Amino acid sequence: MTQMEDRWLSVYEIGKYLGVSSDTVYRWIDKHTMPAHRMGRLWKFKKDEVDEWVKAGGAADKRRQDHAE
Template identity: 85%
Template sequence: MNEMEDRWLSITEICKYLGVSNDTVYKWIDKHGMPAHRMGRLWKFKKDEVDEWVKAGGAAESSDAGKSRNL
């Protein structure tokens, strides 16, 4: 299990872990500073970095942002 904690996760794996779509993760990277690392054409994630970002409220910002812009 420790190997899972230390390895880089793919977009598919981080989406499954967080229970969100690819589009949501790409939006979080672009607009909300989700910790992600570009390796060539691929995005990779460290689970502990993403966990800290979520705990700090990074993911929560996205739910209100889109609503206020649509006025």
């Protein structure tokens, strides 16, 4: 893996990668324990950690699942 592929991603970049807005990323950090690392004022992400979180169902809206049952 090259250094550029393993770099820390910003909120904008991880949102673009996942196809969601920056507001959604901040909401996931707050409500869904999205794997994020605070660096000063900024949130940074490792793509492989976020991929695992998504695969494990971390981005699923629990309220919608509860209402669907």
